Each structure stands twice: as structure tokens, then as C-alpha cells.
Amino acid sequence: MDKLEIMKIALCGYMGCGKSTVSQLIASKKGLNFVETDLKIEKQENLSISEIFTQKGEIYFRKQENLILKNLLDNLDESVLSLGGGTPCYANNLQMLKETQDLKLVYLKLTAANLTNRLWSETHQRPLISHLSSKELLDEYVRKHLFERQYYYLQSDYIIDANDKSAEELSDEIINLFY
Numbered sequence: 001m002d003k004l005e006i007m008k009i010a011l012c013g014y015m016g017c018g019k020s021t022v023s024q025l026i027a028s029k030k031g032l033n034f035v036e037t038d039l040k041i042e043k044q045e046n047l048s049i050s051e052i053f054t055q056k057g058e059i060y061f062r063k064q065e066n067l068i069l070k071n072l073l074d075n076l077d078e079s080v081l082s083l084g085g086g087t088p089c090y091a092n093n094l095q096m097l098k099e100t101q102d103l104k105l106v107y108l109k110l111t112a113a114n115l116t117n118r119l120w121s122e123t124h125q126r127p128l129i130s131h132l133s134s135k136e137l138l139d140e141y142v143r144k145h146l147f148e149r150q151y152y153y154l155q156s157d158y159i160i161d162a163n164d165k166s167a168e169e170l171s172d173e174i175i176n177l178f179y
């Protein structure tokens with residue numbers, strides 16, 4: 001495919017890998033829309049992600065995530081889409097992403113150790129890890145969880161080694177894949 005035809009980029013990866021930060025940089029550098037599934041769900045529910053998990057439960061969240069992704073992909077313009085950490089791992093989300101014309105799925109891959117270091121100061125905002133009270137417990141959780149999820153993330157069109165790179169560098173590396 002001609003590089004210039006690809007105008008839809010979706011970033012996936014584990015919590016804290018930089019999806020939101022890097023997607024926004026790519027969108028602003030290339031004049032594309034920035035879209036984030038988590039933000040869409042928060043807006044629809046008028047609740048934060050943590051509040052949705054607590055008040056309505058994870059199954060409800062996953063159902064809304066699937067419906068919102070379907071709606072987004074059916075109507076997607078030139079955009080950079082920042083997915084939720086679990087999005088490709090549930091329902092038919094990965095299949096929908098792979099079947100969307102002109103969309104390329106990019107995995108921001110970080111080691112479990114680097115993810116743990118980054119997430120340790122930010123656990124309170126993330127409902128799946130907010131109960132983990134020590135860095136050792138967080139590390140153990142991330143290792144197991146990442147192992148389960150890599151199966152899905154690794155089916156992305158592009159796998160980017162995001163260890164020890166700034167968000168600026170990563171945004172340029174991804175832009176260079178397509179433009």
C-alpha cells in the first residue's frame with residue numbers, strides 16, 4: 001500500500017506505555033484528529049473510568065468499550081486513535097481493528113520492569129492496579145497480565161520498542177513508518 005494512503009493509526013499497549021501521550025503528539029504533528037476510547041466512554045457515562053469500574057463493574061465497561069470502538073471505526077476519519085490498555089484483548093475488538101480499511105495498529109512495547117517503574121506513581125488513577133499496595137505486588141501483577149495480553153498486542157501491524165525513548169522520539173518513529 002502507498003504509504004500516504006494510511007491516515008488512520010491506532011496505538012495499543014499496556015497501561016502506562018504512552019498511548020495517550022504519543023497519540024496526541026502524532027495527531028498534532030500531522031494535523032490529524034486525536035481520539036481516545038477511554039475519554040469517549042467517560043464522556044458518555046459522565047463518570048471517570050475508575051467510577052465506571054466501581055459503580056457499574058468491569059463487564060459493563062467492556063461492553064461500552066466494544067460498542068464505542070465499533071461506532072468509532074464505522075465513522076473514522078483521518079485520526080490517531082488511542083485505545084484502552086485492554087481494548088484489543090476483549091470481544092471482537094482486535095478483529096474489528098484489523099478489518100478496518102486503511103487503519104494500522106501499532107503496539108508500544110515496553111518491558112514489564114519499565115512499565116512497573118512508570119506505573120508505580122500512577123496506580124490510583126487505574127482501577128485494575130489501584131489496590132496493589134507495594135511495588136513488588138505491582139511488578140508481579142504487570143508481569144502476569146502483560147504475558148496474557150501480549151498475545152493480542154503482538155498481532156499489531158507494527159511493534160515499536162518503546163523502552164528508553166522519549167514520547168517525542170516515539171511519535172517521530174511512528175510518523176516515519178507512514179509518511
Ligand SMILES: Nc1ncnc2c1ncn2[C@@H]1O[C@H](COP(=O)(O)OP(=O)(O)OP(=O)(O)O)[C@@H](O)[C@H]1O
Pocket residue numbers: 013014015016017018019020021022038084085118126165166167168170
Ligand atoms: N516515552 C515516554 N517516556 C517517559 N514517560 C512517558 C513516555 N510516554 C509517556 N510517559 C509518561 O508515562 C505516563 C503514562 O503515559 P500515558 O498516559 O500516555 O500512557 P497510556 O498508555 O495512555 O496509559 P493508559 O493505559 O492508562 O491510558 C504519563 O505520566 C506520561 O507522562
Ligand SMILES: O=C(O)C1=C[C@@H](O)[C@@H](O)[C@H](O)C1
Pocket residue numbers: 014015038049083084085086087126127128
Ligand atoms: O488495561 C486495561 O484493561 C485498562 C486500561 C485503561 O486504558 C482503561 O481502559 C481501563 O482502566 C482498563
Ligand SMILES: [Mg+2]
Pocket residue numbers: 019020021038082
Ligand atoms: Mg491513556
